[in-house]
Amino acid sequence: xxxxxxxxxxxxxxxxxxxxxxxxxxxxxxxxxxxxxxxxxxxxxxxxxxxxxxxxxxxxxxxxxxxxxxxxxxxxxxxxxxxxxxxxxxxxxxxxxxxxxxxxxxxxxxxxxxxxxxxxxxxxxxxxxxxxxxxxxxxxxxxxxxxxxxx
Numbered sequence: 001x002x003x004x005x006x007x008x009x010x011x012x013x014x015x016x017x018x019x020x021x022x023x024x025x026x027x028x029x030x031x032x033x034x035x036x037x038x039x040x041x042x043x044x045x046x047x048x049x050x051x052x053x054x055x056x057x058x059x060x061x062x063x064x065x066x067x068x069x070x071x072x073x074x075x076x077x078x079x080x081x082x083x084x085x086x087x088x089x090x091x092x093x094x095x096x097x098x099x100x101x102x103x104x105x106x107x108x109x110x111x112x113x114x115x116x117x118x119x120x121x122x123x124x125x126x127x128x129x130x131x132x133x134x135x136x137x138x139x140x141x142x143x144x145x146x147x148x149x150x151x
Contacts, residue, residue: 033056033057033058033059033074033076033077034051034056034057034058034059034076034077034078034079034080034150035058035059035060035061035067035070035071035076035078035079035080035106036048036051036058036059036060036061036079036080037060037061037062037063037064037066037067037079037080037081037082037085037090037093038062038080038081038082038085038111039062039063039082039084039085039086040082041062043082043111043134044060044062047080047111047141048060050137050138050141050142051080051141053138054141054142054145054151056078059076062085063085063086063087063088064085064087064088064089064090064092064093064096065087065088065093066087067079067081067088067093067097068088068093068096068097071097071100071103071106072100075100075102075103075105075106076106077105077106077107077150078106078107078108078109078145078148078150079097079106079107079108079109080109080111080132080141081093081094081108081109081110081111081112081128082110082111082112083110083112083113083114083119083123084112084113084114090110090112090123091122091123091126094108094110094123094126094127094128095126095127097127098126098127104127107129107130107145107148107149107150108127108128108129108130109128109129109130109131109132109141109144109145109148110123110128110130110131110132111132111133111134111136112131112132112133112134113133113134115133129148130144130147130148132144
């Protein structure tokens, strides 16, 4: 009973803060960078356009190793992450990210062609918050970012 009451209170507090911020026109979650990690420059460009259209600041990386360097300098609040990349794949990057101080905070949305249940389960078990299949469009990205609380 106490757990349910505390959870309900937390939800009400978060909703109240969110409502107050939106009434003042604040979008604090959009002031932190979003990291787009994909070895395809075309996919990074498409993702950048979609996310900038949603008024997000974007940082790009072409592989997991480069993305980890970005995160070591400044943690983003969200990562749109490809699975199959050279040097360090998305799965290895995700495990390394989650080991960084504060690495549990960024929301991670895998964005990949890997569509079998085993890959999805493996990603979620490693700490991914959501999973998007390629090809994707603005509506899909926006819906997934809403699901993880970024919009």
